[in-house]
Each structure stands twice: as C-alpha cells, then as structure tokens.
Amino acid sequence: MAKSNPLYRERWGYGFDLTTDHLSTEEISKLRAQYDSLGSEVLGILQKIVANKDPAANGAPKADLYSVLRDNYQDNEVLSKFWDELHVTPEWVDWAQIERGQKFFGRYALGNATAFALQGFVRENSASPGIAEVFARTGGFAVRNLLSRVIETFTWVVHVTTSLESIQPGGEGHTSTIRVRLLHASVRQRITRLVESRPQYFDIKKHGSPVNDLDSMHAIALFCCMPMWDSLPKMGVYPTKQEITDFIALFRYISYLTGTPTSYWTTPKKAKAVMETMFLHELDPTNTSKILAYNFITWLSNAPPVYLSRDFLEAGCRWMNGHEMSDALGMGRPNLIYYLVFQGHNVVVFTLAYLQRFIPAFDRFMININRKLLYAAVTDHRHLVGGAGLFDFKFVPQLDRKFGKDSGEIDAQGHSRWWRPVEAVFLMALMIAGLVGCIMVAFVFKFALKLHIKE
Numbered sequence: 060m061a062k063s064n065p066l067y068r069e070r071w072g073y074g075f076d077l078t079t080d081h082l083s084t085e086e087i088s089k090l091r092a093q094y095d096s097l098g099s100e101v102l103g104i105l106q107k108i109v110a111n112k113d114p115a116a117n118g119a120p121k122a123d124l125y126s127v128l129r130d131n132y133q134d135n136e137v138l139s140k141f142w143d144e145l146h147v148t149p150e151w152v153d154w155a156q157i158e159r160g161q162k163f164f165g166r167y168a169l170g171n172a173t174a175f176a177l178q179g180f181v182r183e184n185s186a187s188p189g190i191a192e193v194f195a196r197t198g199g200f201a202v203r204n205l206l207s208r209v210i211e212t213f214t215w216v217v218h219v220t221t222s223l224e225s226i227q228p229g230g231e232g233h234t235s236t237i238r239v240r241l242l243h244a245s246v247r248q249r250i251t252r253l254v255e256s257r258p259q260y261f262d263i264k265k266h267g268s269p270v271n272d273l274d275s276m277h278a279i280a281l282f283c284c285m286p287m288w289d290s291l292p293k294m295g296v297y298p299t300k301q302e303i304t305d306f307i308a309l310f311r312y313i314s315y316l317t318g319t320p321t322s323y324w325t326t327p328k329k330a331k332a333v334m335e336t337m338f339l340h341e342l343d344p345t346n347t348s349k350i351l352a353y354n355f356i357t358w359l360s361n362a363p364p365v366y367l368s369r370d371f372l373e374a375g376c377r378w379m380n381g382h383e384m385s386d387a388l389g390m391g392r393p394n395l396i397y398y399l400v401f402q403g404h405n406v407v408v409f410t411l412a413y414l415q416r417f418i419p420a421f422d423r424f425m426i427n428i429n430r431k432l433l434y435a436a437v438t439d440h441r442h443l444v445g446g447a448g449l450f451d452f453k454f455v456p457q458l459d460r461k462f463g464k465d466s467g468e469i470d471a472q473g474h475s476r477w478w479r480p481v482e483a484v485f486l487m488a489l490m491i492a493g494l495v496g497c498i499m500v501a502f503v504f505k506f507a508l509k510l511h512i513k514e
C-alpha cells in the first residue's frame with residue numbers, strides 16, 4: 060500500500076488500495092435499491108393474522124411477531140418458506156468456527172464496547188446519511204431514548220455471542236435476530252407508508268428504501284469488520300487471521316438470518332473491501348449526523364456507573380475517528396490531558412489482550428467472566444427495554460416528528476459528576492506503562508554500557 064500507487068485511496072484518515080473486491084458505484088446503487096423483500100412480505104402476512112385474531116389491534120406493532128410466526132408458519136406457504144430458511148442450516152455454516160467467532164466479543168470486551176460506542180454509534184450510524192435519516196425518524200438517538208436503544212442493541216450482541224446454542228435455531232440469539240429482522244421490516248413499512256402520503260418525508264430516491272441491502276451490509280461491516288481493521292488496531296490490538304476469519308463467519312450467518320446479502324462475507328479479503336467501500340462512498344456527515352453524534356455523547360457523558368466526562372469521550376472519538384471526521388461531526392476539542400487518559404484506556408485494552416494471547420487459561424477466564432457479566436447486565440436491564448428482549452417498535456415514525464438536538468444530559472442519580480474513577484484508573488495505567496517503559500530503557504542502557512566497558 061503506497062500513496063504513489065494509482066489505486067491508493069484515502070478517506071477519513073484510512074488508506075487502502077482499491078481491488079476488484081471493492082464495490083463499484085453500479086453495484087452500490089443496485090444494493091441500495093434492494094431490500095429484504097421476503098421479510099417485508101412476511102411482516103404483512105403476520106400483521107393480517109394479528110388483525111384477524113384481534114380486529115381492535117389492527118396489526119399493532121406491539122404484538123410479538125416472532126410468536127405469531129412460530130404459531131402460524133405451518134398454515135401459510137410464504138411463512139413456511141421463511142421459517143424453513145431460518146431453521147435449515149446452510150451448508151457453508153461450520154458450527155465449530157461460529158463458536159470460535161463468538162468468543163471474539165467476550166475476549167476483547169472492553170475494546171469491542173469502545174469500538175461499538177465511539178465508532179459504531181458515533182461514526183457509522185451518525186455519519187451515513189441513509190442510516191442517520193432513518194434513526195432521526197425513529198427517535199432512537201434522542202437523549203431520552205438512547206438508554207433503551209443501546210441496551211437493546213447490546214442485548215442482541217450478547218445473545219448472539221454468549222454460546223453456540225444461543226445462535227443455533229431455536230436459541231435466544233437466533234430468535235432475537237429473527238425479531239430484529241421483523242422489526243426492520245416494520246421500520247421500512249412505516250416510513251414507506253408515510254412517504255406515500257408525503258414524498259418529502261424521506262428521500263427514497265436518494266437513500267433507497269429504509270434498511271436497504273447496502274445499509275444492512277454497512278451495519279454488518281460495523282459489527283464485524285471495523286473491530287478487526289480499524290478500531291482494535293487503533294487501541295494497539297491486532298486480531299489474528301484465525302480470529303478475523305471466525306468472527307466474519309459468525310456475521311455471515313447473521314447476515315443470512317437478517318436477510319442481508321451473504322456473498323460479501325465469504326472471505327476476510329472481501330469483507331474488508333466492503334468496509335473500505337463504505338468508508339469511501341457511504342460516510343458523508345450531514346447536519347442530521349451532527350445532531351445524532353451530539354445527542355449520543357450528551358447521553359453517555361456523566362452516565363452512571365462509569366461517569367465518563369464529555370472531554371474524555373470527545374478525545375476518544377477524535378482518536379478513534381480522526382480529526383477530519385470529528386470536526387465534520389461537530390465534536391469539541393478537549394485538552395491534551397484527556398487524550399492521555401484515553402491512551403491509558405488503550406494501555407488497559409492492549410495489556411489485557413496480549414496477556415490473554417500468551418496465557419490461554421487467563422483468556423478462558425476473561426471470556427467466561429465477560430460473558431457472565433455482560434449477560435447479567437443486559438438481563439438486569441430488561442425492565443428498561445420493555446420486556447425480555449422482544450425488540451418491539453418503540454418510536455413509531457410520525458409525519459410531524461423528526462428528533463432534533465437534545466440539551467438534557469442523563470440523570471446521574473445523585474452521584475457526583477466530578478469524581479471520575481474510571482478515568483483515574485486509565486491515567487494510572489498510562490503512568491505505570493510509562494514507568495515500566497522508562498525502567499526497561501534504563502535497563503537496556505545499563506546493559507549496553509556494561510558491554511561497552513568490558514570491550
């Protein structure tokens with residue numbers, strides 16, 4: 060990869076060489092024009108079943124559509140086809156590989172969580188115009204709604220990575236993913252119907268249908284490619300070839316379950332090219348992006364139990380996404396000290412990752428403990444997401460409602476906003492790393508001096 064190569068491209072501080080695996084503009088347009096039509100057809104049938112059973116409900120989106128599907132698929136040809144597709148394992152699925160891929164999330168839990176928040180939510184969801192416009196209409200980026208949105212998404216990630224049984228047909232992660240697919244079909248249906256009565260409500264010509272194939276691939280790349288080639292390397296961690304191949308295989312299966320094209324995830328090389336294509340063509344921050352990014356950081360600042368400061372979060376965003384993107388998203392410019400604190404965070408992520416790589420027993424311990432903690436955390440918060448991970452449609456789009464910039468911060472529930480224990484730990488980690496570095500340099504220097512005197 061050399062800048063002098065005519066195929067070299069750089070976007071938002073990330074450089075790469077174009078290959079035949081990168082998507083052409085024609086392919087991008089084609090994918091933007093397509094969506095999960097089977098999922099949409101199934102949604103329509105399920106809504107009719109609900110309406111026939113309870114005419115007062117009139118296909119209300121609050122019904123648990125997964126249960127309706129499970130109880131009725133045998134009586135309808137389209138539902139049977141859908142159900143069979145989801146429950147017959149494709150021949151390319153290797154369960155041992157999927158199980159290895161699932162461990163990746165728990166193994167690098169801290170790094171993955173940072174990547175998910177500071178790159179996934181701030182950059183990919185906010186700065187991709189089509190995705191951002193959908194989120195702005197469904198209210199998930201209004202400060203008051205962010206807690207449930209983030210917990211629900213996190214719950215889903217935990218479900219699909221917690222154990223092999225969970226992602227296999229009938230498991231918790233498997234059913235959660237089917238619910239998410241039906242939820243996306245509801246989002247698409249609702250926005251498309253509003254466009255029928257007021258075309259300017261959502262620009263389908265420009266952005267394609269809501270949750271189209273291109274946007275869904277972008278979301279898959281966010282989950283499985285960015286940690287590999289962008290987020291974790293920025294924290295000093297380089298996943299192994301095996302980890303990359305296995306995690307992408309897991310998300311190929313998730314693409315299959317969510318009705319997203321699967322042919323782009325057959326090899327790490329192809330998957331990486333999808334991510335880079337998104338950088339090149341799909342990240343283009345708008346005013347809506349600024350609002351979403353601002354609301355997300357506002358929500359996360361001072362939130363219990365970690366009480367991270369806005370300055371720390373903005374320094375983290377700048378480190379993870381670069382100054383060009385952060386300026387385009389309207390991020391503040393914090394003092395140098397906050398960049399150092401974020402480097403302390405990176406020291407913790409890096410140290411844990413490499414200790415785990417060299418001590419397999421410690422790796423197993425960390426994966427188990429992180430899985431248990433994360434599972435308990437999302438289970439404890441079920442009441443906040445309105446049920447046991449049913450992923451219902453919470454903020455049904457309305458013609459007169461598009462969420463804007465929020466000023467409110469999350470209630471710190473009586474805890475001090477000035478005591479930042481987590482940031483103090485990160486700073487301490489950086490100081491210890493600095494001290495260890497100085498001792499090692501002094502040791503090497505002393506050794507070299509001794510050799511020199513002997514000679």
Ligand code: HEM
Pocket residue numbers: 189190193194197199207208209211212215216239242243246269270271274275276278279317319450451452453454455
């Ligand atoms: C295929 C990859 C995707 C995955 C794995 C995924 C995952 C999820 C999950 C777990 C939820 C439930 C949590 C929540 O309510 O926030 C969700 C909801 C949602 N997703 Fe996605 N998503 C994907 C693609 C997309 C895309 C491309 C868009 C927009 C263009 C989108 C828009 C939404 C919206 C608007 C909701 C929330 C609806 C509501 O709760 O009111 N998703 N998604």
